[in-house]
Amino acid sequence: KNIKKSKSNLYVSLRNILTFLVVIIVIIFILLFKSMSSHLLDSNAYPSIFQDPNYPELVKKISGAIVGMLPAGLLLCTSVSLAVGVIRLAKRNTLVQDEYSIETLARVDILCLDKTGTITDGTMTVHEVFEYKNPTNYALKQIMSAFINAQGEENSTTKALAERFGLAKKIKHCAIIPFSSQRKFSAVEFEKIGTFVLGASEFVLKENYNMIEREVERHSLDGYRVICLGFTKEHIVENTVEASVVPIALITIKDTIRPNAASIISYFKEIGVGIKVISGDNPMTVSKIAGRVGIDNYYSYISLDGLSDRDVERAASKYTIFGRVTPNQKKILVQTLKKEKHTVAMTGDGVNDILALREANVSIAMASGAEATRNVSNLVLMDSSFASLPKVVQEGRRVINNIQKVATLFLTKTIFSFILAIIGILKGYYPISPSQLYLIDYLVIGIPAFFLALENNNKVVSGNFIWNIFRSSIPGAIVVVIEALIIYAFSSANHFSDETLSTLIAVCTTFTCLMVLARISSPFNKLRGWLFLVMMTVCVLVLCFIPNLLGNIPFWSFKTISNGQSLGTIELLLMIALMEASLPLMLVVANLYKWIKTLIKVTITKLSDLGDVD
Numbered sequence: 129k130n131i132k133k134s135k136s137n138l139y140v141s142l143r144n145i146l147t148f149l150v151v152i153i154v155i156i157f158i159l160l161f162k163s164m165s166s167h168l169l170d171s172n173a174y175p176s177i178f179q180d181p182n183y184p185e186l187v188k189k190i191s192g193a194i195v196g197m198l199p200a201g202l203l204l205c206t207s208v209s210l211a212v213g214v215i216r217l218a219k220r221n222t223l224v225q226d227e228y229s230i231e232t233l234a235r236v237d238i239l240c241l242d243k244t245g246t247i248t249d250g251t252m253t254v255h256e257v258f259e260y261k262n263p264t265n266y267a268l269k270q271i272m273s274a275f276i277n278a279q280g281e282e283n284s285t286t287k288a289l290a291e292r293f294g295l296a297k298k299i300k301h302c303a304i305i306p307f308s309s310q311r312k313f314s315a316v317e318f319e320k321i322g323t324f325v326l327g328a329s330e331f332v333l334k335e336n337y338n339m340i341e342r343e344v345e346r347h348s349l350d351g352y353r354v355i356c357l358g359f360t361k362e363h364i365v366e367n368t369v370e371a372s373v374v375p376i377a378l379i380t381i382k383d384t385i386r387p388n389a390a391s392i393i394s395y396f397k398e399i400g401v402g403i404k405v406i407s408g409d410n411p412m413t414v415s416k417i418a419g420r421v422g423i424d425n426y427y428s429y430i431s432l433d434g435l436s437d438r439d440v441e442r443a444a445s446k447y448t449i450f451g452r453v454t455p456n457q458k459k460i461l462v463q464t465l466k467k468e469k470h471t472v473a474m475t476g477d478g479v480n481d482i483l484a485l486r487e488a489n490v491s492i493a494m495a496s497g498a499e500a501t502r503n504v505s506n507l508v509l510m511d512s513s514f515a516s517l518p519k520v521v522q523e524g525r526r527v528i529n530n531i532q533k534v535a536t537l538f539l540t541k542t543i544f545s546f547i548l549a550i551i552g553i554l555k556g557y558y559p560i561s562p563s564q565l566y567l568i569d570y571l572v573i574g575i576p577a578f579f580l581a582l583e584n585n586n587k588v589v590s591g592n593f594i595w596n597i598f599r600s601s602i603p604g605a606i607v608v609v610i611e612a613l614i615i616y617a618f619s620s621a622n623h624f625s626d627e628t629l630s631t632l633i634a635v636c637t638t639f640t641c642l643m644v645l646a647r648i649s650s651p652f653n654k655l656r657g658w659l660f661l662v663m664m665t666v667c668v669l670v671l672c673f674i675p676n677l678l679g680n681i682p683f684w685s686f687k688t689i690s691n692g693q694s695l696g697t698i699e700l701l702l703m704i705a706l707m708e709a710s711l712p713l714m715l716v717v718a719n720l721y722k723w724i725k726t727l728i729k730v731t732i733t734k735l736s737d738l739g740d741v742d
Contacts (some may be wrong), residue, residue, distance in 0.1 A: 136228035136714050137235060138528060141593040142203060149542065159553045160190055167556030192561040193552060196545025199538035199576065203650070206531050209581040213523040220519045221511040223495075229506035233490045233517075234524025236473040238465050239396055240484070243407040243414050244284065245477040245494050246514055248383035252288035255352055258343070258378040263359060264321055266299075268377050272357070273297035275324055278304060278316040285355070288381055303364040309408050309480035310454050315369050322361040325373050328410070328452070329356035330433070333373055339376050341510050344410070351416030352380040353409055359590055388515045389421040393519050397424065399588065404448055404465075406458055408480070411451025416451055432457050440464070458484035475514060476501055492517070528593070529585040533648045534577040535597040536604075540644050541568055543598075543605035548612060557626075559612065564634035567670060571663045572641040579659055580649070581640070603717040604644035610713065611636045611706045618702055632703050635671070640710040642667060647714065676679055 156345055168182040177183055210227040218225055224230060241247060266274075272293035276286055278301045299318045307314035313327025329344045330337045333356060337344075340356065347354045356378055362371030396403060403423050407414045408457070411429040418426035429449035440457050443450070444464035453461070458474075462484045465472045474488035477497025485491035486504055491507035496512040509516050545560075552558035612633050619629045632693055642664055649656040 135230045136306060137593050138231045138531065139228050142206065145199070145274065145539075145594065146203075149197060149199070149297060152546070153194055156197070156549045156553075157190065157194055157358070160193055160549055160558065161186075163553045163556045164189060167403070188561045189558040190551075192565065193545055193549040193558045195562045196560065196565055197542050197549070199535075199542050200569070201577065202535060202538045205534050205577050205581050206527075208578075209484050209527050209531060212582055213527055216391075217516070217520060217523055220516050221509065221513075222516045222520060223508040223510055225508065227508040228523045228723065229490050230265040230520060231527050232524070233470065233473055233507070234528055236401055236471045236490060238402045238404060238470045238472045240404050240406050240462065240465075240472060240488070241514075242472045242476050242481060243405055243409060243417060243479075244383065245497065245512065246475045247385060247389050247405070249386045250284050250477070250494075250496060251384045252381045253283050253384070254288050254292035255380040255382040256347075257292075257380075260340075260375050260377060262376050263361075263374075263708070266321070268357075269293050270297040270299075271324060271376070274299040274301075274318065275316050275326060275357075278318075279306065279314055281314075285381065289379070305364060305367055305369070309478070312408065312452070315364060317364045322359055323364055323369060323371075324376075325358040325360070325369055327355060329354060329375075329378070332356045332358045333375060336372060336374060340378060343378060345412060347378075348410045348412035349382045349416060351413060351420065352382055353413050355379050355381065383417060385417065385420060386515075390516055392517065393421050393423055397422075399521070402470075404450070404461075406450045406453050406461060406484070408453055409451055411449055413447045414451050417448070425446065427552070429734065431584050444468075455480040461485050461489040466661050476505075477512075525589055526583075526585045528589045529587050530581045530583065532593065532596050534581050536600040536648050537577060537641075537644060538574045539597055539601040540608075540641060541565070541573065542600055544608035547605065547609045551609075551612070551616075553618075559630045559633045560637070562628070564630070567638045567667055568641045571667050571670075572638070572645050576645055576649075576659055576663060580653065583655060599721065600648065600718075603714045604640060604647070605718050607643075607710055607714045608640050611640065611710065614701065614706065618698065622698055624699065628699060632699060635703060636706045636710070638667065639707045640714070643711045643714055646698070646711070647718075 164186055165177065166675045168186050169177055169180045182570040207227075210230060213230045214224045214227055217230070244250060257268070260643060262268065264271070273295055274297045276290050276293070277295055277298050299321070301316050301318050301322075303315075303317040305311075305313075305315040307327065311327075311329040313325055315323055315325040316322040324413060325332045329340060333339065333437060336358075344354050344356075357376045358373035359376050360369065360371040362369070381667070393403060397671040405414055405418050405423065409432045415426050415429040425448040428447050429445050429451060430447045431452045432443070432450055432454070433452035435443070435457075437457075437460055441464045444461050450457075450461065458481065462472050462474055466487070466489070470483045471490075472488045473492060474484050475494070476482075476485050477494040479498045479500055481493075481497075482501055482504055485493065485501065490507065491505040492507045492509065492514070493502045494512040494514075495502065495508055495510045502508050548560065549558060615624075615629060615632050615636070618624065624632070642660075645663065646660055649660050652660070
């Protein structure tokens with residue numbers, strides 16, 4: 129409960145954008161209302177602003193500014209895209225318990241794997257048994273059978289042991305120490321016989337470990353899990369075995385590596401995700417298995433047994449394979465990697481993984497694992513195979529890349545509305561009314577956003593979400609503002625009416641936004657090509673057959689339908705020139721950032737060569 133839930137970059141970015149807009153819209157509304165009121169309303173002639181005949185026009189223009197700054201539908205589009213991802217992953221045996229984890233997994237650069245149940249399929253078989261001097265009157269098969277019955281546990285290790293030694297023998301016991309990942313062993317005290325201890329050799333034998341150390345290391349280097357059965361005549365006291373324990377048998381267990389493990393590891397290597405294996409087993413055993421599935425630097429391993437928290441933190445980025453890891457050490461490893469600005473995903477199936485899973489940016493549980501582990505995880509692999517993870521990454525990429533495209537459409541309108549509102553505050557006039565945004569809202573944003581957000585997109589995710597969308601939104605918004613300023617300049621020189629001014633800006637803005645749609649749809653495929661063509665065609669038809677939608681000047685004629693005004697040659701040529709220049713101008717503005725960035729780099733390099741800069 130003390131561990132805070134990780135927030136996705138997409139969630140935080142959208143929240144920050146909306147929070148900023150809520151604040152800025154209130155400020156803009158107050159300033160714009162004050163400025164336009166002084167220009168449009170006559171406070172001396174009417175006792176109330178509501179009685180002024182220009183008040184409806186004032187409300188309409190201010191509404192145009194406020195509505196324009198709202199990215200209406202962006203959150204809905206994001207939610208729909210994530211929901212579609214959840215449904216698609218459900219069909220691939222992946223249960224998504226936090227929809228934003230889809231996006232976060234696509235940004236992961238460190239994947240922490242547990243050996244058992246992830247790289248291996250969780251099934252084990254006893255490979256070989258090496259017996260030593262047995263001071264009891266019972267055969268090893270009888271001891272192991274009675275030990276398993278007394279413990280009453282059911283896990284992959286006990287299943288493998290039961291398959292080899294059976295469950296026929298039962299001996300009355302008087303004390304039990306259940307297995308835990310913290311102590312690495314379990315023990316049973318049988319009446320009139322003594323205490324048997326089973327687990328990791330160095331934890332079972334302690335000071336007597338040197339008796340079989342070389343054999344344990346030899347089998348571990350061959351990739352086998354090695355457990356030791358030890359014996360002492362002393363009693364279990366307060367859930368511990370303090371007496372000296374001697375080895376009775378050494379049992380090597382073989383893990384079954386998943387058939388697709390190597391290909392999945394290869395996929396993550398190709399997309400630049402680092403792999404770290406965290407296990408409670410002997411690090412040499414884990415290293416050997418990691419090498420078989422192609423994990424880079426598998427030979428870089430360390431045992432965390434007995435290490436302080438500070439030592440664990442130092443080892444986090446230095447090593448690839450971590451053995452003899454306790455649950456708390458797993459958590460420390462994940463915390464340290466996050467402190468080093470990594471986005472960390474953690475897989476696990478046991479209760480001992482819960483602390484690390486809760487700490488990770490994305491937690492992934494196996495359905496075959498503990499119920500508590502599944503409950504705290506963001507994703508649950510229902511077939512208990514991490515072969516589904518590449519599909520999750522691909523869904524995350526689709527969501528992020530497509531939402532970045534869609535957000536460009538929304539924020540282009542938001543940014544140019546904001547800048548025009550600033551100009552409106554200075555001039556006391558805002559040129560666009562809400563109805564003049566209909567074509568942009570429906571034909572540039574609404575309908576295209578739905579299709580663009582749901583198409584496949586496996587492009588590598590890079591950069592910060594907010595910076596990416598602002599960098600792609602600013603060129604179109606700047607072009608709209610430039611066109612508006614040019615129209616303002618011509619209006620001052622040629623005395624355009626307010627209706628003509630508003631119509632010219634609305635038509636040019638709509639066409640520029642269509643060019644933004646063309647730019648983010650490039651390179652065109654069949655879907656994006658037809659989508660742009662249909663939206664452009666519908667836009668032209670609407671302007672032709674509903675001429676008063678963007679103002680009183682019909683798109684195709686020199687005469688208006690509503691009041692007999694005429695569109696002069698200057699206005700028509702200006703509108704055509706600005707429409708033709710919108711796309712080239714947008715590309716120039718878009719490349720300006722790259723040119724400035726390159727110029728700065730070249731300048732610094734030249735100065736460095738001259739010795740002026742360190």
